[in-house]
Amino acid sequence: MATDKASTKDRLLDAAAELFYRDGVSIGVEALCRSAGVSKRSMYQLFASKDEVLAASLERRIPAYEALLVPAVTDAATPRERILGLFERLEQGSVEPDYRGCPFLAALVELKDPEHPASTVARTVKERLQAFFREQAEQGGARDPELLARQLMLVFDGASARAGAGIETLDGLTTATVTALLDASGTK
Amino acid sequence: MATDKASTKDRLLDAAAELFYRDGVSIGVEALCRSAGVSKRSMYQLFASKDEVLAASLERRIPAYEALLVPAVTDAATPRERILGLFERLEQGSVEPDYRGCPFLAALVELKDPEHPASTVARTVKERLQAFFREQAEQGGARDPELLARQLMLVFDGASARAGAGIETLDGLTTATVTALLDASGTK
DNA sequence: CGGACAGGATACCGATCGGTTTCCGCCTGG
């Protein structure tokens, strides 16, 4: 029962994540439910509105997204290596043919409304990534950890957007850029 | 006659530029024409489709956009100063309350279709900016002008997107970042 | 003064939007 219900919800959120990512937030409820094999009736029993579905589908992506990018705590590398490793994984992911950029940044850009429930989710993800950068910057002895973290976010989001839009290929570009910024900040 | 016709077209494209920028590309033709004080009849005499209106409205913005960012050729500054000045003007523009990021990058993100006529226009603008960076990098003696130009585009688009989404304030952030990259590249 | 044309207003087209409701079949527990 709990499994069945979760399964319906899971199918819906998985399809939502994929369609919102591929086609943008303007995708219709009809197409969404058809693709998920879920009736609109069930969708509106699980969620109050399409906006809530979007927010939940983004929230659902967070664990996999962070697990892909952020190194495990057991990783014995230096802060510098952890940061560079994250950007390497970003570059690896960006070469996949259906890569469309960071889904959270895309949601923030498409929904221009910062009050939208999905915007709140997306902002949280960005803040957590920036906090990770800041922690690593502190551990690495950066001169200004907050500045370095903000610079790395600039590079991260710029690279995501440009690679996602198909106007940049990121072949070592971010690692070269991040290396220069790490050097300039005195991060070990 | 030519003036009248141009005036209708101008009103339409001005309203289109503003509405597409503020509300996104999903804004309807009805609302667009209402805001422009132009009938749909006239719009469809001037343009084949809404997509063409979007592309034309983006194209129309190019001169003002480039004039705002790119320094005049009479400017006697060094390449480094020209690049830094461009980012200073970006930061100045980003503090305006209705700033929503680079309209060309936003269009590329929202229209996920690279074949869309407006995507072509937006890509051209990005390529021209990158070419400007590359020229300045060459003049400044950068070790790898193409690499530096791509790095600057990363910073430019990352900063536009983040400031436009309201998750970054850019208070000297880009100039600090660009300075580090210019230094690392050996640009005078 | 008259006629031609531009262009705004508006109705209309089929399709889709987000969201609600009805119906009915299937599965489960008693």
Place this chain on the structure above:
DNA sequence: CCAGGCGGAAACCGATCGGTATCCTGTCCG
């Protein structure tokens, strides 16, 4: 075996989508 409820299918709601066609007024030119 039967009662109840979950949930899929689909009709339905008013609104809007992109796009077309009709109408009618205002303007300009001969």
